[in-house]
Amino acid sequence: MAFQDIKPVEKADFYLDVAFRRAKELSAAHRLKVKIITKLQKSKELELYKLEVVKGNLLSDLGKLTKAFPSIKDLDPFYNELMKVTLDVDYLRQSLGSLGWARDKIQEFHRSYAGRIRSSTDIPTLNRHRQAFYGRISSVMKQIAKHLAYLEESRKIMKDFPVIKTSLKTIVITGFPNVGKTTLLYKLTGSKPDIQNYPFTTVGINVGYIKTGEEKLQLLDTPGSLNRFDKMNNIEKQAFLALRYLASAIVYVFDLTEAYPLDKQVELYKAIKKSGKPIIVYLSKVDLTKDKELVERFEKEYSALKTVDELKAEIIKL
Numbered sequence: 001m002a003f004q005d006i007k008p009v010e011k012a013d014f015y016l017d018v019a020f021r022r023a024k025e026l027s028a029a030h031r032l033k034v035k036i037i038t039k040l041q042k043s044k045e046l047e048l049y050k051l052e053v054v055k056g057n058l059l060s061d062l063g064k065l066t067k068a069f070p071s072i073k074d075l076d077p078f079y080n081e082l083m084k085v086t087l088d089v090d091y092l093r094q095s096l097g098s099l100g101w102a103r104d105k106i107q108e109f110h111r112s113y114a115g116r117i118r119s120s121t122d123i124p125t126l127n128r129h130r131q132a133f134y135g136r137i138s139s140v141m142k143q144i145a146k147h148l149a150y151l152e153e154s155r156k157i158m159k160d161f162p163v164i165k166t167s168l169k170t171i172v173i174t175g176f177p178n179v180g181k182t183t184l185l186y187k188l189t190g191s192k193p194d195i196q197n198y199p200f201t202t203v204g205i206n207v208g209y210i211k212t213g214e215e216k217l218q219l220l221d222t223p224g225s226l227n228r229f230d231k232m233n234n235i236e237k238q239a240f241l242a243l244r245y246l247a248s249a250i251v252y253v254f255d256l257t258e259a260y261p262l263d264k265q266v267e268l269y270k271a272i273k274k275s276g277k278p279i280i281v282y283l284s285k286v287d288l289t290k291d292k293e294l295v296e297r298f299e300k301e302y303s304a305l306k307t308v309d310e311l312k313a314e315i316i317k318l
């Protein structure tokens with residue numbers, strides 16, 4: 001699903017202006033082609049032509065918008081949940097629905113006013129109907145203005161959704177902030193996102209891939225400390241949902257240099273273990289860890305791995 005490709009949703013007036021401008025431009029050219037004798041006939045021909053252009057433009061713009069947005073119910077569970085936690089999906093559904101409503105209304109008014117213009121017997125009457133049509137159409141667009149605004153708000157949120165291949169086997173790397181998750185992703189997959197020596201460097205989900213023969217594995221490096229769902233921000237919620245919906249296995253990173261208290265790191269490990277998914281424990285920064293007994297204890301207690309090669313082999317084995 002290409003959440004990133006949705007084009008900006010404009011304000012109602014923008015679509016109206018474009019449609020009216022287009023009608024004006026095209027009718028200027030069309031005027032030259034009209035070979036009808038009476039003034040009334042010529043006016044009819046031109047006004048009907050403009051109505052058609054206005055209608056066509058708006059229907060096309062609104063149709064494109066509808067198509068650009070994903071159909072929520074057809075989404076993979078991860079993205080489906082992600083939409084639910086980051087957006088008001090009921091309102092989004094209503095907003096998308098309003099596009100269909102507007103299209104119907106525009107078509108209906110077009111039919112009705114084209115008929116009235118066609119049967120007008122003088123130019124003032126014809127002009128009155130034309131004005132009325134434009135008024136009706138403008139009012140329809142104004143009625144969906146708030147929905148267009150919400151579509152644009154949603155688009156901005158969705159464009160920051162991580163680009164994840166939900167069909168691939170996925171391993172999620174997690175652990176406390178600054179423990180070395182992104183560094184590990186880089187060592188495992190060669191993908192080179194931002195790595196800094198301060199917590200919360202990673203503000204989205206980083207993605208990398210390992211090829212094992214025919215199969216491709218997807219590795220996700222998730223930010224945040226995943227404590228309580230209701231207190232999480234959108235990015236942390238993404239991480240949580242990735243663990244729940246995408247992870248076939250989890251790599252939990254311990255930093256024994258105690259950037260964060262070890263008991264807290266163990267607590268989070270235990271919470272994540274409850275998910276029942278296979279967990280591999282990796283010890284980062286062993287080169288900096290002075291307490292060798294601690295390293296040994298973790299190797300025993302958690303079957304922890306210290307080298308990237310061992311870890312890679314274990315991941316592939318899984």
Ligand SMILES: Nc1nc2c(ncn2[C@@H]2O[C@H](COP(=O)(O)OP(=O)(O)OP(=O)(O)O)[C@@H](O)[C@H]2O)c(=O)[nH]1
Nearest residue numbers: 177178179180181182183196197199200201202285
């Ligand atoms: N010496 C040493 N430094 C490491 C190791 N792994 C990570 N670091 C350093 O630790 C710091 C944090 O690494 P990151 O990979 O950004 O940690 P992170 O867990 O992704 O951090 P957040 O994204 O902020 O949660 C960086 O300065 C890394 O260079 C390691 O094995 N040895």
Ligand SMILES: [Mg+2]
Nearest residue numbers: 181182201202
């Ligand atoms: Mg990181």
